Amino acid sequence: MNDSDEIVVTGGKPLNGTIKIQGSKNAALPIMAAALLSEGISVLRGCPRIADVFLMEKILRELGAVTWWQGHDLYLDCSQADGTVIPADFSGKMRSSVILLGAMLGRNHKASTGYPGGCVIGKRPVDLHIKVLRSLGAKIVENGTEIRASCGKLKGAEIFFSKSSVGATEQGILAAVLAEGRTVLRGCACEPEIGWLCSYLNGMGAKIFFSEKNIICIEGVEYLRPGDGVIPPDRIVAGTYLLAAAATRGEIIIENPPLGEMDGILEVYRKMGGQYDIFGGKLIVNGKNTGNPLKLLETEVYPGFPTDLQSPAMAVLVTISGESRIREKIFEDRYKTAPWLCRMGADIRIRNGVAVIHGGYPLTGCTVEAQELRGGAALVIAALAAGGTTKVRGCRFIERGYEHICEDLTALGGLLIKDRGTL
Incomplete structure (x- = not known):
């Protein structure tokens, strides 16, 4: 990719206006995997047209699916999706491709993939994914470059997660819905996308319910019909634009915020001095008084402050006078944005895994480099x-x-120009 794969931003102006939020990336990807479990045409309505969705679409096509778009509605015809191999060229580009293993085993009893890639923010091992599949009866062989899985009929099991993992929880759900008998997943992740996946699968005929917090029970069924559901608004995108308003001391209105999913985000925004109101389902954001440093911001699993918004929050805190601290508790290497913010004039020092921010110094435009999604x-x-x-x-x-x-x-009201140059 040419160096001119860049966004040119002219800053210094408060944001102001109304915006609508796109469909959720983290909900769409596992639901696309769920479509493999039916031999028919599933629909994802309001699906975001983003690079990760397009890559997952290519993988499904490689497995035999026929796909097409009507506006923002994605159609997946998995009638002939009997492929069992995800080429390494695809799996190496996107971490979430690994969740296809459970769906492929449920459908075809065989699956092979390269190790998942696409992430530079820290260690994201697949050991929990493999544990889940083995617990359900799959045979897994790893050779250092490839994961091969096979099974007869998967059988329900009781599985305990030693730590919260969204991907491994999704893996267990996708593998268990067509398994024989009852599966109980304990210590599950509780992020909203887990609920959206379960809701979509239940609409396909699955029998999934939450018995209590962090416990999901699944009664296996013989078959699933095609799915048809709406992808919810993306809470991380909504949080990004909320924080952009805070950093510029602007005022914006978010038309379709996923309000029930944003409590942890709004709490941190309020502690920074930001103000908001909710009226008619809209989130009215007033960032003019954003000016309070944070003694300590810690990322947490849901419903806490999401790791995906840690870097955007850092970009706000460097504009606030005083000392703020951030402790990243999910991914150990998620401070890659800090050196680039320092190049712009920020004062950030990483000490014992904590980012210490001395904010309030004026930022000056220069050339910086995005190294991952949320840092960009x-x-x-x-x-x-x-x-x-x-x-x-x-x-x-x-x-x-x-x-x-x-x-x-x-x-x-921002001034942004996308310059792709010669690719």
């Missing part, structure tokens, strides 16, 4: 708050999760 969004936020022009290179990373970040922020 954070650099765009900082660029909006900075004086002068910033070039954010690597916008291909940002496009993994944001359908039209430039258009959205331009509609709010």
Whole structure:
């Protein structure tokens, strides 16, 4: 990709206006995997047209699915999706491709994939995924470059997760819905996308219910019919735009916020001094008084503050006078944005796994590099708050999760231009 794969941002202007949030990336990807479990045409309505969804679509096509779009509705005809191999070229580009193993085993009793990639924010081992599949009766062989799985009829089991894992929880759900008997998943992740996956599968005829917090019970069924459901608004995108308003001291209205999923985000925003109101289902954001440093912001599993918004929050805190601290508790290598913010004029020091931010120094536009999805969004936020022009290179990373970040922020009064140059 050419160096001019970049977003050019002219900063220094408060955001103002109304915005609608795209469909959720983290909900869409596992639901696309769920479509494999039916021999028919499933529909994902309001699906985001983003790079990760397009890549998952290509993988499903490689497995034999026929796919097409009507606007933002994605149709997946999995009638002939009997493939059992995900080429390494695909699996190496996207972490979430690993959740296809459970769906492929449930459908075809055989699956093979390279090790998942696409992530530079820290260790994300697949050991919990393999544990789940083995517990349900799959035979797993690893050779260092490839994971091969096979089974007869998967059989229900009781599985305990030693730590919260969204992907491994989704893996267990996808593998168990067609398994024989009852599966109980204990210590599950509780992120909203888990609930959306279960709801979609139940609409396909699955029997999934939450017996209590962190426990999911699944009664296996013989077959599933095609699914048809709406992808919810993306809480991380909504949080990104909320934090962009805070960094620029702007005022925006989010038309379709996933309000029930944003409590942890809104609490941190309020502690920063941001104000908001909810009226008619809309989130009315007033970031003019954002100016309180945070003694300690810690990322947590849901419903706490999400790790995906840690870097965007850092971009806000560097604009606030005083000392703030961030402790990243989910991924150990998620401070990659800090050096680039320092290049713009921020003062951030990483000590014993804690980012210490001495905020309030003016940010100045320069050339910075996105190295991963959410860090790239954070650099765009900082660029909006900075004086002068910033070039954010690597916008291909940002496009993994944001359908039209430039258009959205331009509609709010930001000055952003996407420059792809010669690819």
